Amino acid sequence: MQVVWFKRDLRLEDHAPLRTALNGAPVLLLYVFEPELWRDSHYSERHWRFVAQSLLEMNERLEPLGHRVRIIEGSVVDALSDIAEQNTIRALYSYEETGLRQTYDRDLAVARWCQEKGIPWHEFQSNGVQRGRTHRRGWGKAWHQFMARATDNPVWAALPSAEPKLTFERVEEWGAERLRRLAEPVSVLEQMGGVAQAKAVLDSFFGGRVHNYHRSLSKPTLSRKHCSRISPYLAWGNVSVRQVYQRLLQEQTQHGKSRALSAFNSRLHWHCHFIQKFEAEDRIEFEPMNSGYEQFDDPWDELNEQAWIEGRTGLPYVDACLRCVQQTGYLHFRGRAMLVSVLCHLLGGRWQVAARHLAQWFLDFEPGIHYAQIQMQVGLTGINTLRIYNPVKQGQDHDPDGVFIRKWVPELRCLQGAIVHTPWLLGPIERASLELDYPEPCVDVEEAHRAARQTFWARRQNPLVLQEVKRVLYRHVEQDAFRTVSRSRR
Numbered sequence: 001m002q003v004v005w006f007k008r009d010l011r012l013e014d015h016a017p018l019r020t021a022l023n024g025a026p027v028l029l030l031y032v033f034e035p036e037l038w039r040d041s042h043y044s045e046r047h048w049r050f051v052a053q054s055l056l057e058m059n060e061r062l063e064p065l066g067h068r069v070r071i072i073e074g075s076v077v078d079a080l081s082d083i084a085e086q087n088t089i090r091a092l093y094s095y096e097e098t099g100l101r102q103t104y105d106r107d108l109a110v111a112r113w114c115q116e117k118g119i120p121w122h123e124f125q126s127n128g129v130q131r132g133r134t135h136r137r138g139w140g141k142a143w144h145q146f147m148a149r150a151t152d153n154p155v156w157a158a159l160p161s162a163e164p165k166l167t168f169e170r171v172e173e174w175g176a177e178r179l180r181r182l183a184e185p186v187s188v189l190e191q192m193g194g195v196a197q198a199k200a201v202l203d204s205f206f207g208g209r210v211h212n213y214h215r216s217l218s219k220p221t222l223s224r225k226h227c228s229r230i231s232p233y234l235a236w237g238n239v240s241v242r243q244v245y246q247r248l249l250q251e252q253t254q255h256g257k258s259r260a261l262s263a264f265n266s267r268l269h270w271h272c273h274f275i276q277k278f279e280a281e282d283r284i285e286f287e288p289m290n291s292g293y294e295q296f297d298d299p300w301d302e303l304n305e306q307a308w309i310e311g312r313t314g315l316p317y318v319d320a321c322l323r324c325v326q327q328t329g330y331l332h333f334r335g336r337a338m339l340v341s342v343l344c345h346l347l348g349g350r351w352q353v354a355a356r357h358l359a360q361w362f363l364d365f366e367p368g369i370h371y372a373q374i375q376m377q378v379g380l381t382g383i384n385t386l387r388i389y390n391p392v393k394q395g396q397d398h399d400p401d402g403v404f405i406r407k408w409v410p411e412l413r414c415l416q417g418a419i420v421h422t423p424w425l426l427g428p429i430e431r432a433s434l435e436l437d438y439p440e441p442c443v444d445v446e447e448a449h450r451a452a453r454q455t456f457w458a459r460r461q462n463p464l465v466l467q468e469v470k471r472v473l474y475r476h477v478e479q480d481a482f483r484t485v486s487r488s489r490r
């Protein structure tokens, strides 16, 4: 039999491994919930709920064909060993995964197992990410060629009429009821997984929401409506980048290349551009991309870090962004960048802590984009223009009436007008009369901002940092993309 192993590619269309495996031989479709990943601090139940919703939908679509994805809990090697004991596995099919060290090590174990058993493992290129590259020359051209190719849609007539018989012993197989329980939505504010949801999100985006896209990117409330909100569907593979890109080209053909559509186009490119960085150097999960920064030791403020984790920094716009993402799984780009910047530049928190907590909260957690963005926002690349955000000014600029702050920080609803951005300026008498239950800011923003700027620029001139810049540029930057990213800081 042929085994198709689904990972972060939870769809049945534009799926090269599935299309290739459907060649007449019996085929087993497999998804493995791995306890090691459940325990990993980048993940939270939010992610597995989305996965379960996606798998339920896939199985609903497969049922009329007499098939299903078998849902396993345990190690992938154990699951494959069970299958190999009862059947001859002709080949294993999957996408390449650009993941955390945890999944890289697991893939090495699977590769060793396949080699020992003499089973070929066919891995397919995932989206525009190119494995084995040591530089970026020609990367963009290859990206466009990949995106322009016809989608890899399986020919369902080639699916054998019955799934192979099999019982699992080393691992536990989940029934539909268990999957349904995990898939149960907990909040209407959280996006739900599945191909139909992804399609609905794209339809509503191109059907109208897109018009204000480029004007809403930095706005905490408008971005929720006018940005595409396609990121979790891309991260978990309910839709491929190629499907979205080809849909975008159709829209541009029909409606012209508006500024909004062009801005969206660039970001689809960035999606793969950032994952490519992680593919080329996954050590950035643990170390600065520019190793010149390893020599610096920053003082750690544990109390401030904890206040950030709890969304009680005393900085209203920061706390609103933190609580919003914790409760909904989504925050716009500028809000994400500001949270990292505030924690690491102003509050004395660690970038690894920002990375892990935000990963748990972001429904769209995608290791490659995430780590490359964190390093960029903290200033550990040595190549990007750095913005050290002033969170008070960010709130005043992007939430001038304080609507977003009052929604997510209910303690501040009693404050009228602009004071909601700076409640510490209230006098003690006003504070007492309002019975304000909200902390004082954990730093003096102006002072911390000045100190952070000085530190950053001094380090940027350090010889070891400068020495690394050339290598980082060669390894990670397409000249065109570099200019665009630096200019727009997004």
Ligand SMILES: Cc1cc2nc3c(=O)[nH]c(=O)nc-3n(C[C@H](O)[C@H](O)[C@H](O)COP(=O)(O)OP(=O)(O)OC[C@H]3O[C@@H](n4cnc5c(N)ncnc54)[C@H](O)[C@@H]3O)c2cc1C
Binding pocket: 227, 228, 229, 230, 231, 232, 234, 235, 264, 267, 268, 270, 271, 272, 274, 331, 332, 333, 334, 336, 337, 340, 362, 364, 365, 366, 367, 369, 370, 373, 374, 377, 490
């Ligand atoms: C610290 C930090 C961490 C981030 N972590 C993630 C993450 O784990 N997963 C993730 O998908 N995005 C991440 N982003 C990038 C970006 O914030 C989100 O992709 C975007 O906000 C998702 O919303 P959307 O789908 O409405 O985006 P849109 O603006 O509609 O963009 C469409 C798609 O383009 C891609 N994209 C958009 N902006 C970027 C960007 N700056 N870099 C790379 N790709 C981009 C995403 O796939 C997105 O879905 C991170 C940004 C920062 C600053």
